[in-house]
Amino acid sequence: MTSAPPASPPTARTARPVVLAVGLVALFAACVASVAVGSRAVPLGELWRALADFDPLSGDHLVVRDIRLPRTLLGVAVGAALAVGGALIQTLSRNPLAEPGILGVTHGAGFALTVGAALGLAGSTVSQLGLGVVGSVLATALVYAVGRHSTLRLLLAGVAFSAVLMGVSLGIRLMSPDTLDKYRFWSVGSLAGREQTDLTVPLVAIGVALVGALVIARSLNAVALGDTVAHTLGANVARVRTLTLVLITVLAGAATAVAGPILFVGLIVPHLLRRLTVGSVPWLVGLSAVVGPVLMLVADTIARVLLDTGEVPVAIVTAFLGGPMLIWVVRRYGAGSL
Amino acid sequence: MSLLRSRLAKGVVTTAALALTVGISGCGAAGGEQTEGPTRQFEADNGTVEIPQDPKRVVATGYAVPTLIEANAPLVGISSWERGEPLMSDEDLKTYKDLPRVAGETAAETNYDAIAEQDPDLIVIGVPKPIFGEIDAERLESIAPVVAVGPEVPSAWREVSQKQADAAGALEKFDEVKNAYESKADELKQKYADVLPDLELAHVGGYGEAENGNFQREFDGSWGTNIANDIGAKYYGEVEEKGKGSRAVSEYPSLEELPSAMREADAITYTVDADGSAPQPVKYAMDSNLWKNLPAVKKDMTFPIKYTEAATYGQAQQTLEALDETFAPLLKK
Incomplete structure (x- = not known):
């Protein structure tokens, strides 16, 4: 556990709006790159026409509108969900190693998908999505039921339950090659091939949860100082903690269900912003909602062009980008910044 | 003379090999x-x-x-x-x-x-x-x-x-089944001689990875095409970067490349399961608007093929029957 966050230095406070503006510009650029780059070369002029003057008979326009645009929106949503989920769990647990999956979300989704595949229920993308959501929610509810009395117990319950789910899932997959085959694509995490699935429900859920995270962030400021101090400041710790856990479950559960496990975004983005946002959870949450999608879209765009032979799953690219970034943060600011 | 010497040498080697075989037999x-x-x-x-x-x-x-x-x-x-x-x-x-x-x-x-x-x-x-x-x-x-x-x-x-x-x-039994297959294939080749060889065909296979946003395109000699080849079907093009095994005759392009991959096709065949339903990787390609925009699709020149996993002459006879059933409308066009 880290100590309570100190008050933010004046330089950090003045830099935040600048970083937010730069982040928004970077997000716009990442969105443009995500729509522009792919295995089919689409002229820049056609990109604009595909959006402003759509011709349903044009292959270029269909690629932009039917494949790249939905994928870009998905990347923004998943990136924001994971980064904000990571910011919330790290703040709530005051643990720099926490990421949304620590509550059993990822392994719960993986377990549900494995069982569903073994029972022949994971044949379509929609069914896989449903299984992911159900698994995430059930796993987190169980972890919460066991560890609701303290944050430490909650994390330990999450780690233990995740290990159990992982072991049982692995056993099932080893016994059934078909199940392993279904699972292996989901398990690497990707934004590809989702454009034909109706993602309205998970995307709306993510949108609502992001707003909820911004609303609750102010209350989390007090909780981040520790339960005793939070009580003294008049915060309802139990209620804030429960609501935050619900938000983390929705954010991480929906993101994991639609894109598979992409762990690094939830871990690395809050670290990148921590020094800048020290003392202000609302800023941490707000900036995470901008920087998370930037990292996700950059990784996804690189994933499309990295190899001649085809796409690399985005989770692999986020890990490659996120790993050096994390090391850089630690070397630049020291472990204390974590 | 040299031919004789060669034959003699071959005879010696054959005799020696036979003797060796007999000698080893039972040992x-x-x-x-x-x-x-x-x-x-x-x-x-x-x-x-x-x-x-x-x-x-x-x-x-x-x-x-x-x-x-x-x-x-x-x-x-x-x-x-x-x-x-x-x-x-x-x-x-x-x-x-x-x-x-x-x-x-x-x-x-x-x-x-x-x-x-x-x-x-x-x-x-x-x-x-x-x-x-x-x-x-x-x-x-x-x-x-x-x-x-x-x-x-x-x-x-x-x-x-x-x-x-x-x-x-x-x-013995193998040859019997093989002959039956070859007779049936010849018969169908004759039946479709006026229509199939003139078509530039493309095939969407059942092993695409929809989860990765790609589809499987199969060329001559692949799972979905090799039996159709025996009745005169020709699948144009070849793998861009040939790999080993099945990668020499099939590739997995992004769905974005569906128009460029199949735009030239006069007709498109695609793999279906035994019950006639399209497997998920095929459905992924067919549900896209890019598919609906292909010239062959607009001309209603798409043909499902069952039993593309056939790996014996007996099984391949079922594939031939499925091909006959699917290509039958071509004879009326």
Whole structure:
């Protein structure tokens, strides 16, 4: 556990709006790159026409509108969900190693998908999505039921339950090659091939949860100082903690269900912003909602062009980008910044 | 004179080889087990193996399972082969279900003790070469002679199945079924001679990875196309960067490339399951607006093909019937 966050230095406070503006510009650029780059070369002029003057008979326009645009929106949503989920769990647990999956979300989704595949229920993308959501929610509810009395117990319950789910899932997959085959694509995490699935429900859920995270962030400021101090400041710790856990479950559960496990975004983005946002959870949450999608879209765009032979799953690219970034943060600011 | 010398030399070598074979006969197999009766040398993927001339107790795995069931080989144990079940005749399916299982669907699920329990005099491993490396060949060879004969490309099932049947001493029934297939293929080739060879065809296969946003395009000699090739269908183009095995005849482009991949096609065939439904990877391509915009789709020139997994002459006859059914409307156009 880290100590309570100190008050933010004046330089950090003045830099935040600048970083937010730069982040928004970077997000716009990442969105443009995500729509522009792919295995089919689409002229820049056609990109604009595909959006402003759509011709349903044009292959270029269909690629932009039917494949790249939905994928870009998905990347923004998943990136924001994971980064904000990571910011919330790290703040709530005051643990720099926490990421949304620590509550059993990822392994719960993986377990549900494995069982569903073994029972022949994971044949379509929609069914896989449903299984992911159900698994995430059930796993987190169980972890919460066991560890609701303290944050430490909650994390330990999450780690233990995740290990159990992982072991049982692995056993099932080893016994059934078909199940392993279904699972292996989901398990690497990707934004590809989702454009034909109706993602309205998970995307709306993510949108609502992001707003909820911004609303609750102010209350989390007090909780981040520790339960005793939070009580003294008049915060309802139990209620804030429960609501935050619900938000983390929705954010991480929906993101994991639609894109598979992409762990690094939830871990690395809050670290990148921590020094800048020290003392202000609302800023941490707000900036995470901008920087998370930037990292996700950059990784996804690189994933499309990295190899001649085809796409690399985005989770692999986020890990490659996120790993050096994390090391850089630690070397630049020291472990204390974590 | 030199021709004579050459023939003489060949005769000497042949006589020596025969003498060696006879000498070795009954003296033991390549493995640790003694093989009773006369033996012969057999060229397999795992080298030259000494096998019984007339095996009595054969264990088969992988692609050898449907082949040797169909050829009435003296099987005493088989691996699981679920993918071939929908293609088996009632009689073959009963045989398949009644035979003891000695391995699962993958090479890693080989049960060496179960194989030894069947006391085979020949083990026929029908898996591609790279997969054979996953099997403990030494352990199998200590049970009985092992011949590995697996396909390198999808269309190789013809030669592979013949070799497997030969090893198991079951060529008689095999040839009967093969001839029936070839007659049927010739008949259909004649039937569609005026329409099929003129078409530039493209095929969407069932092994695409929708989860990765791609589809499978198959060219001549692939799973979905090789039997259609036998009745005169031609699939234009070739793999952009040829790989090994099936990657030499099929590729997995992004869905974005569907228009450029199939725009030139006069007609498009696609793999469907035995019940006629499109598997998820095919459905992924067909549900996109890019598919609906293809010239062949607009002209209603798309044809589903069942039983593209056929890997024996018996199964391939069902594929021929499916092709006849799907291409029939072409004769009316």
